[in-house]
Amino acid sequence: MADEEPAAKRRKALARLDSQAFVLSKSVYADTNGVPRSGDPPRVLHLGLTDGEIANRVVVVGHHSRAELLSSFLSPEGSEVFKLASDRGFLAYTGLYNDQRLSIVSIGMGLSMMDFFVREARAIVKGPMAIVRLGTCGCLQEWVKVGCVSVASAGSALVQRNYSHFDAPKAHAGSEPYLISDLCMPDAELTALVASSLQEALGAQKVVEGINITADSFYSSQGRADPAFTDENSVLIEKVLQRYPKAITMEMESFQLFHLARSSLPKGSIKAAAAVVNVANRPTGPQGLCCCCRCCILLL
Amino acid sequence: MADEEPAAKRRKALARLDSQAFVLSKSVYADTNGVPRSGDPPRVLHLGLTDGEIANRVVVVGHHSRAELLSSFLSPEGSEVFKLASDRGFLAYTGLYNDQRLSIVSIGMGLSMMDFFVREARAIVKGPMAIVRLGTCGCLQEWVKVGCVSVASAGSALVQRNYSHFDAPKAHAGSEPYLISDLCMPDAELTALVASSLQEALGAQKVVEGINITADSFYSSQGRADPAFTDENSVLIEKVLQRYPKAITMEMESFQLFHLARSSLPKGSIKAAAAVVNVANRPTGPQGLCCCCRCCILLL
Numbered sequence: 274m275a276d277e278e279p280a281a282k283r284r285k286a287l288a289r290l291d292s293q294a295f296v297l298s299k300s301v302y303a304d305t306n307g308v309p310r311s312g313d314p315p316r317v318l319h320l321g322l323t324d325g326e327i328a329n330r331v332v333v334v335g336h337h338s339r340a341e342l343l344s345s346f347l348s349p350e351g352s353e354v355f356k357l358a359s360d361r362g363f364l365a366y367t368g369l370y371n372d373q374r375l376s377i378v379s380i381g382m383g384l385s386m387m388d389f390f391v392r393e394a395r396a397i398v399k400g401p402m403a404i405v406r407l408g409t410c411g412c413l414q415e416w417v418k419v420g421c422v423s424v425a426s427a428g429s430a431l432v433q434r435n436y437s438h439f440d441a442p443k444a445h446a447g448s449e450p451y452l453i454s455d456l457c458m459p460d461a462e463l464t465a466l467v468a469s470s471l472q473e474a475l476g477a478q479k480v481v482e483g484i485n486i487t488a489d490s491f492y493s494s495q496g497r498a499d500p501a502f503t504d505e506n507s508v509l510i511e512k513v514l515q516r517y518p519k520a521i522t523m524e525m526e527s528f529q530l531f532h533l534a535r536s537s538l539p540k541g542s543i544k545a546a547a548a549v550v551n552v553a554n555r556p557t558g559p560q561g562l563c564c565c566c567r568c569c570i571l572l573l
Numbered sequence: 574m575a576d577e578e579p580a581a582k583r584r585k586a587l588a589r590l591d592s593q594a595f596v597l598s599k600s601v602y603a604d605t606n607g608v609p610r611s612g613d614p615p616r617v618l619h620l621g622l623t624d625g626e627i628a629n630r631v632v633v634v635g636h637h638s639r640a641e642l643l644s645s646f647l648s649p650e651g652s653e654v655f656k657l658a659s660d661r662g663f664l665a666y667t668g669l670y671n672d673q674r675l676s677i678v679s680i681g682m683g684l685s686m687m688d689f690f691v692r693e694a695r696a697i698v699k700g701p702m703a704i705v706r707l708g709t710c711g712c713l714q715e716w717v718k719v720g721c722v723s724v725a726s727a728g729s730a731l732v733q734r735n736y737s738h739f740d741a742p743k744a745h746a747g748s749e750p751y752l753i754s755d756l757c758m759p760d761a762e763l764t765a766l767v768a769s770s771l772q773e774a775l776g777a778q779k780v781v782e783g784i785n786i787t788a789d790s791f792y793s794s795q796g797r798a799d800p801a802f803t804d805e806n807s808v809l810i811e812k813v814l815q816r817y818p819k820a821i822t823m824e825m826e827s828f829q830l831f832h833l834a835r836s837s838l839p840k841g842s843i844k845a846a847a848a849v850v851n852v853a854n855r856p857t858g859p860q861g862l863c864c865c866c867r868c869c870i871l872l873l
Contacts, residue, residue, distance in 0.1 A: 385683025385684060489685060490688045
């Protein structure tokens with residue numbers, strides 16, 4: 274009986290797979306060594322979208338419920354606002370806002386997810402793009418209040434764990450445990466528009482401008498203490514602030530957005546900006562707002 | 574009317590938020606500078622899990638439908654198999670397999686998502702952990718067939734985009750566009766068990782062992798050509814294979830799992846191994862299986 278049960282389950286699962294036509298339709302994809310697509314119409318693999326399903330203007334957020342909330346401000350182009358949740362964790366809405374076609378896309382967390390989004394979005398949108406990230410962050414300056422919105426007007430720097438420092442300490446003796454990059458700049462015009470629109474909507478006192486820090490972990494490379502891992506990060510925030518005294522926010526995606534926009538071809542064809550709701554104040558301590566807080570409501 | 578409509582939508586969205594008690598319950602979290610938790614019981618922020626909800630033995634996959642499929646082989650501990658989908662993209666199942674408590678967790682894609690998983694899982698599990706990644710990959714050797722399973726017995730190396738090379742080419746003249754790390758090794762004993770179990774289940778000809786490559790992008794650092802971005806990656810795969818002729822697979826998470834397991838404290842308290850289903854052959858071209866293919870079924 275104990276032996277039969279897994280076999281029966283396996284047969285059942287196989288039968289379920291066979292009955293799912295979509296599995297077969299997705300089982301082959303084209304352009305393995307480029308930007309692969311599958312299906313008819315051909316959809317990019319991870320966003321699950323095809324040509325025209327997202328707009329040239331995009332607001333990217335980290336969180337499905339925030340995307341859903343923001344999508345409630347869109348008017349439909351046809352009978353309803355376009356919505357597609359991919360099976361790889363992306364959720365896209367497209368509709369009209371102030372008569373302009375606009376997409377709101379939830380992309381999850383981390384450098385890789387921003388990379389998936391920018392590259393696959395670029396593959397299915399014709400013409401210039403404007404991408405604004407509306408994220409959440411921990412803030413690095415005591416004077417910046419939780420609930421304020423920070424605009425990365427002065428650029429973003431990347432903090433990465435230096436894996437070699439930990440994995441081969443002898444070979445990499447004297448190396449730093451974390452690498453802090455130069456600044457990568459957003460599009461100045463789009464950023465100024467984002468900042469002035471936020472100031473108009475929220476009041477100047479609710480909007481802060483400065484440098485953003487993007488980290489490749491929520492934990493080690495953001496200086497959080499975790500006794501379960503060797504992290505050598507007790508002075509990391511201090512080092513970041515020594516190099517960038519105007520650093521106000523720490524999150525996980527903006528640098529990648531700016532970097533890819535600057536790497537886009539033709540040059541300047543993607544313009545990027547980023548604003549983040551400060552949900553926790555790292556210097557003052559233990560409390561924060563949730564990632565889906567009321568502040569988001571104030572941004573439109 | 575055009576002015577009233579957004580205001581009405583905003584009021585409606587605010588009212589909906591206010592009616593959602595969970596938003597308030599999640600609005601404050603403890604330990605901003607450690608491993609934060611929120612709610613009662615206190616749940617880690619991104620996995621959404623609390624103490625004991627996942628097992629010491631975990632299989633991590635990238636994809637919700639693969640996790641669901643594998644969970645069908647679990648028996649419940651109580652009335653049903655434990656299941657929790659977090660609002661940050663993770664999906665966890667816990668139950669019994671062969672009388673052992675086992676969790677299957679879908680973690681999405683990329684180095685950051687593996688980092689979230691390992692660190693937050695460690696925070697809610699007592700005692701030693703064994704984590705096996707069961708992923709999908711593109712394979713780098715023509716002789717490795719699509720549908721085979723590759724075990725990273727000989728370790729994993731990380732390929733990272735060297736952002737500075739692109740952002741500040743003058744300051745970083747002569748630098749490489751991609752950085753290729755040393756090998757990081759999995760746990761030898763757990764890896765040998767994974768390999769022998771796979772050989773027993775699938776037949777030796779279906780199982781390949783060698784070096785894995787983890788890349789920080791599905792695109793640029795995996796050598797895929799995309800005319801929409803400056804990537805300088807046309808000889809990247811060649812360079813990777815020059816350094817690691819035994820590299821057989823390329824994916825996005827295994828290196829991070831091995832690295833964090835090796836960084837865990839007390840030393841050796843997390844043991845890690847990785848196996849990947851080859852869903853595309855990069856040298857031979859354009860076809861591949863889907864990420865949720867029948868091969869997964871064969872693995873249990």
